[in-house]
Amino acid sequence: MSQAIETADKLDKLEAESIYILREAYKKLGKLGMLWSIGKDSTVLLWLAKKAFYGHCPFPFIHVDTKHKIPEMIAYRDRVAKELNLDLIVHTNQAAIDAGMGPDKGRLACCQALKTEGLKQVVKEYGFDGLIVGVRRDEEGSRSKERVFSERKEDDAWDYANQLPELWDQFKTDFPKGHHIRVHPLLAWNELDIWEYIRRENIPIIDLYFAKNGKRYRSLGCACCTGQIESEADTLDKIIEELKHTTTSERAGRKQDQEDSYAMQKLRKEGYM
Amino acid sequence: MGKALEQKEAGLNIVVVGHVDHGKSTVIGRLLYDTGSLPQGAIDKVEKIAHDTGKPFEYAYLLDAFEEEQQQGITIDTTRIQFSTAKRDYVIIDAPGHKEFLKNMISGAAGAEAALLIVDGKQGVQEQSRRHAYMLSLLGIKKVYVLVNKMDLAGYAEIAFVKIKHDMGAFLAELGIYPLKYIPVSGLQGDNIASKSVHMPWYQGEPLLEALDLLEGEQAAVDRALRLPIQDVYKFDSRRIIAGRIEAGQLAVGDEIAIYPGGRKTKVVAFPYWQAKDQRTQAFAGASTGIQVADEFFNQRGEIITRAGDTPPLTGKRLRVSLFWLGKKPLQLNRRYKLKLGTQEVEAQVESIEKLIDASSLDQRAADTVKEIRLNDVAEVILKLKEEIAFDRFQDYQATGRFVLVDGYDVAGGGIVLAAEKEAPGEFSQKAMRYIMNHLPQNGELIVVVKDGEIVRLERTEREVFSGIDGEGI
Numbered sequence: 001m002s003q004a005i006e007t008a009d010k011l012d013k014l015e016a017e018s019i020y021i022l023r024e025a026y027k028k029l030g031k032l033g034m035l036w037s038i039g040k041d042s043t044v045l046l047w048l049a050k051k052a053f054y055g056h057c058p059f060p061f062i063h064v065d066t067k068h069k070i071p072e073m074i075a076y077r078d079r080v081a082k083e084l085n086l087d088l089i090v091h092t093n094q095a096a097i098d099a100g101m102g103p104d105k106g107r108l109a110c111c112q113a114l115k116t117e118g119l120k121q122v123v124k125e126y127g128f129d130g131l132i133v134g135v136r137r138d139e140e141g142s143r144s145k146e147r148v149f150s151e152r153k154e155d156d157a158w159d160y161a162n163q164l165p166e167l168w169d170q171f172k173t174d175f176p177k178g179h180h181i182r183v184h185p186l187l188a189w190n191e192l193d194i195w196e197y198i199r200r201e202n203i204p205i206i207d208l209y210f211a212k213n214g215k216r217y218r219s220l221g222c223a224c225c226t227g228q229i230e231s232e233a234d235t236l237d238k239i240i241e242e243l244k245h246t247t248t249s250e251r252a253g254r255k256q257d258q259e260d261s262y263a264m265q266k267l268r269k270e271g272y273m
Numbered sequence: 274m275g276k277a278l279e280q281k282e283a284g285l286n287i288v289v290v291g292h293v294d295h296g297k298s299t300v301i302g303r304l305l306y307d308t309g310s311l312p313q314g315a316i317d318k319v320e321k322i323a324h325d326t327g328k329p330f331e332y333a334y335l336l337d338a339f340e341e342e343q344q345q346g347i348t349i350d351t352t353r354i355q356f357s358t359a360k361r362d363y364v365i366i367d368a369p370g371h372k373e374f375l376k377n378m379i380s381g382a383a384g385a386e387a388a389l390l391i392v393d394g395k396q397g398v399q400e401q402s403r404r405h406a407y408m409l410s411l412l413g414i415k416k417v418y419v420l421v422n423k424m425d426l427a428g429y430a431e432i433a434f435v436k437i438k439h440d441m442g443a444f445l446a447e448l449g450i451y452p453l454k455y456i457p458v459s460g461l462q463g464d465n466i467a468s469k470s471v472h473m474p475w476y477q478g479e480p481l482l483e484a485l486d487l488l489e490g491e492q493a494a495v496d497r498a499l500r501l502p503i504q505d506v507y508k509f510d511s512r513r514i515i516a517g518r519i520e521a522g523q524l525a526v527g528d529e530i531a532i533y534p535g536g537r538k539t540k541v542v543a544f545p546y547w548q549a550k551d552q553r554t555q556a557f558a559g560a561s562t563g564i565q566v567a568d569e570f571f572n573q574r575g576e577i578i579t580r581a582g583d584t585p586p587l588t589g590k591r592l593r594v595s596l597f598w599l600g601k602k603p604l605q606l607n608r609r610y611k612l613k614l615g616t617q618e619v620e621a622q623v624e625s626i627e628k629l630i631d632a633s634s635l636d637q638r639a640a641d642t643v644k645e646i647r648l649n650d651v652a653e654v655i656l657k658l659k660e661e662i663a664f665d666r667f668q669d670y671q672a673t674g675r676f677v678l679v680d681g682y683d684v685a686g687g688g689i690v691l692a693a694e695k696e697a698p699g700e701f702s703q704k705a706m707r708y709i710m711n712h713l714p715q716n717g718e719l720i721v722v723v724k725d726g727e728i729v730r731l732e733r734t735e736r737e738v739f740s741g742i743d744g745e746g747i
Contacts, residue, residue: 010283010362012559019561020504020518027505027574052516054563055547056509137353144353147380165376165599167383167687170613170677188364190355249315 011197018045018185019052020169021148022132025183026052028173029130032059033089035119035273038073039220040205041134041186044194046084047203048185049132060087062122062131066114067092068103068222076206089126093118103224108267110225116272123180132183133273138190139250142265150182151175152271182273191250192243199236210234219250284355284362285490288382290409291391292401296422300391300460301354301365302332304481307467310356332460353384360486368405375649376599379408379687386491387416389481390441394427394457398440400633406441407632407651410448411595411689413671416488417445418454420481425459429472447635454484494521495558498583499530500665500673502615503576507563514545515572516563517616520672522583524564525555529581532572533663534588538581539568575617577663577673586663586673587693591624592656596646596688597632600680603645610685612658614676620659621678627653646686655694666690 025032034049034057036042049057063077081088093101096113103110123131137144147163149171164172172181186194198205208217215228216239229248233239289297305311319334354365368381382388388409392402409417419441427433434457445452456465457476464470465480479487499522507514524530528541543565544553556562577586598604604623612621623646629638630651646652667674667689677687720732 013283016518016559016561023504023516023561051547051551052561053507054509054512054514054545058509138355163377163380164683165380165383165687167380167677167684168672168675170684170687172682172684174611174679174682176682188353190362247309 011200014189014193017188018048021185022049022052024171025130025132026058029181031128032130033062033128034059034132036061036063038077038206040194040209043203043205044197045134045186047201057086060089062089064115064118065090065092066222067097068224070208070223072208073220091118091122093121107225111267112270116270120271128180130181130183134186135184135273136189137187142268146184146187148184148187152180152182154178195240195243283490284364285488286364286366286385287387287389288366288368288385289389289391290368290378290382290405292399295391295393296460297391298333298367300420300422301367303460303463303466305356306332307463308356358486378405382408382412385414387488388414389418389420391420391422392437392441394421394424394433397437403444404632406445406448406450410450411597417450417452418456418484419452421457422460424457424464425462431475454478456481456484495523497521499524499580500670501578503572503574504616505574506572512545512565513569514563514565518561519556519558521558521670523555523557530578531581531585533577533586534661537570539566542567586665588661588663589693590658590661591694592690593692593694594656594688594690595653596686597651598646598648598686600685601648602680603647604686605645611679612676614664615673617662619662621656624655624657664690666692
């Protein structure tokens with residue numbers, strides 16, 4: 001009996017693994033939310049959730065708005081949330097902004113207050129047991145050491161020097177009340193995989209990534225701390241071709257990373273995404 | 274169902290293991306550096322650190338990203354770094370070599386299909402070289418290259434290489450590991466990493482980079498019996514969907530399936546989908562999928578689906594397993610743990626410790642001297658489960674033949690299933706036990722016939738020898 005065997009390629013394998021992770025999180029963690037930063041990674045994550053749950057998204061999406069985001073991101077966020085009928089939570093650490101917090105107070109301090117602290121406030125307010133986050137190992141050194149299910153204690157701290165073993169796909173799903181689990185379904189993906197998947201699945205993506213007048217964004221964040229790169233890539237094909245040959249790192253345009261040799265490790269230890 | 278030629282070959286995950294300070298991170302850093310796989314930002318960052326701390330440029334810093342790792346010059350946690358050749362994408366998993374971080378080493382190795390075992394050409398085979406090799410064998414990683422590193426410090430001498438090849442080979446053979454290659458390298462100097470070394474003309478084989486492309490990835494087991502553990506059952510809309518990942522075999526619309534442990538049968542009527550482009554009539558090993566079935570009886574997470582006629586999984590409550598323990602608190606007899614196997618979760622106890630194995634020397638200690646299993650110990654034990662589950666022997670099906678044990682909130686150990694064990698002889702319910710005590714004859718023998726823990730029949734004899742009860746049906 002000869003039967004056609006479909007051979008899974010790299011994107012098939014990554015997709016299958018991410019869907020498995022999302023389904024584990026949904027089944028095993030209590031109250032769940034997904035961080036949606038409007039960027040390419042978390043938009044791929046949104047797409048994977050739709051696939052995993054057959055067109056449904058059985059948890060809310062969370063956007064931690066620093067009020068410093070690139071304006072197009074906010075317009076895009078509101079449009080897509082409406083089109084996909086997302087249950088969207090937008091949260092801002094208003095108290096910190098009212099107290100004058102901004103990048104002029106130091107970039108790390110600003111990230112710490114408006115992003116990390118903002119995120120902690122949402123987790124506390126809604127009592128989330130699990131937060132799905134679209135970070136990838138290839139982005140940056142401390143993220144390369146993350147687990148797929150990574151526990152955060154009451155203070156949201158990441159005890160990175162003492163991480164538990166994560167064997168096969170048996171993830172950490174037992175934890176005391178008050179702790180929560182950061183779920184990272186995209187850890188194994190790299191930047192090129194993300195773009196090739198966006199092309200394959202025809203995922204709508206914010207057009208800030210496409211070059212205009214010789215410049216484009218490669219990574220999105222706050223307007224004040226995110227630089228554009230020189231690029232003529234104004235289509236998906238061209239972006240993919242550009243990334244195959246680039247030697248600069250993806251987050252080179254993210255100014256907070258350059259504040260200190262261990263900036264991201266320090267931010268993430270405190271609970272940064 | 275062939276796909277376009279532009280598809281990427283699936284990536285290969287390779288773990289790098291070995292004794293502390295034998296140069297794992299340096300070999301990997303060098304490989305990434307020599308192949309131009311590092312973004313400019315990464316090298317700048319390491320140069321900045323070297324400059325700030327007044328230390329020389331360390332290839333290892335490319336992986337040892339934590340401040341503590343760089344200050345102490347050791348790897349604490351496992352790192353995954355990607356690089357590509359013309360052939361495929363790789364994920365290189367750098368595992369810590371320090372005994373204290375064995376749990377992190379195992380975490381890294383559990384995600385790998387192949388391994389590079391690094392041995393210092395001057396120091397030779399050390400305790401963790403052997404322990405890590407043992408863990409590879411336990412995790413079922415058979416594709417191994419041994420890299421004899423720091424050949425520059427050993428004078429690039431063939432004799433140093435041959436000695437390690439002999440020592441390591443003898444140990445590995447005892448574990449059933451037969452390395453595909455031995456490669457003499459120097460991570461620091463770049464010998465036999467990305468290109469062939471001029472210092473070791475006696476070495477006829479490939480440098481590491483070429484040798485990597487010769488490794489073959491694991492093929493998804495599409496031609497095996499179906500193993501589809503149920504992950505969840507969804508009812509978001511009018512469809513009732515049984516979701517899960519196919520761990521082995523294949524499945525098509527119209528196939529009759531059997532669901533274990535119960536063995537109930539039904540038929541696949543559809544693979545539901547969100548977008549029209551994902552519509553399909555069959556699915557293969559590796560796919561996270563979902564099915565709709567003809568008979569909507571109660572299904573639950575943990576059950577394993579096979580095709581009727583395929584070899585079914587084993588079922589039972591007693592398992593003979595090989596396990597490693599990573600918990601700070603020792604694993605104790607008759608204490609309650611949670612066993613997670615596939616998508617099943619069940620309460621488990623260690624009924625008996627059959628033997629304790631020193632993973633470094635392979636010395637074995639007999640069961641009667643061992644009362645507990647300590648941090649980093651390896652043992653063969655009998656696990657007793659509270660409820661019946663479906664499983665396989667690890668040698669037959671990896672995904673449904675391995676498990677972890679949770680102690681309290683934390684995964685504290687893991688292992689592989691060696692065999693299903695029969696129900697323990699003479700297991701009585703409390704009621705049955707009371708009945709037996711009340712009916713013991715003064716002299717002679719009481720034969721108790723038991724089924725499912727309850728007494729079916731009693732027989733008294735006048736014989737003097739009490740020979741015991743060997744299970745059901747005497």
